Amino acid sequence: MRGVCGDSARLPIVGRANCVAPALSRAWLSHSCAAGIPAAFEPTQKLQKAIEDSDHPPMIEAIYANNQLWTALAADLAHPENGLPAETKAGLLSLAIFSLKQGRRVVEERLSAISLVEINLRVMKGLRGEIK
Template sequence: MYQFSYAEIMEEGVAVSKDRERQVLERSIALLKAAMTSNGGNQSRQAIEAIYFTRRVWLRFIEDLGDPENQLEAELRANLISIAIWILKEVEKIRKRESSNFQGIIDITTIIKDGIK
């Protein structure tokens, strides 16, 4: 039987969490790309699915980033919350047919995903 230190177990837990975060962001990006190329525009099934999935992801990130037990630096957390708020505003504009800025959301989400290490 293997013996693991608490630090090793905690590090593995963090790695798994980061991997999940990357996977969720990859899913959001895939949905946004499908929505961007769909025939129905902002009101297509793909767009609606992408909008609501992306919205849920970023609302959850804001919730996590606002948690006092989040171990990221305060400035980084604040910057990520600002980015999340921008994405939520863009998603809402798309939902209201005021924008079709899927690519902007894809670009920012990709940068965030690639920054998760």
């Protein structure tokens, strides 16, 4: 199974000592083993390109990639061994739920995916300390 930041038998658990991604920022900002780019950057880049191209099949692929990222992150956040503060986990889980629901709406109703891009960019910037 492919985790947030690499291949593993199960998803890496954010905040667990023996985790592939021991901190949330490492899960979102770490380099992908295969592509050498941040894990959250690839789905965001795909979303941006699909928006620019205004083509539905690439948007479906971009939404799928974004859903994989948010699903893996949500699984990490919901795990009982996750060491992040409850408020942080709750906020990120809310974003995950919104992103998954909005992704479905983008595909089904052919809405813009700009809100998904903005969320991903803000989370990445926040984890880098660029947003307080």
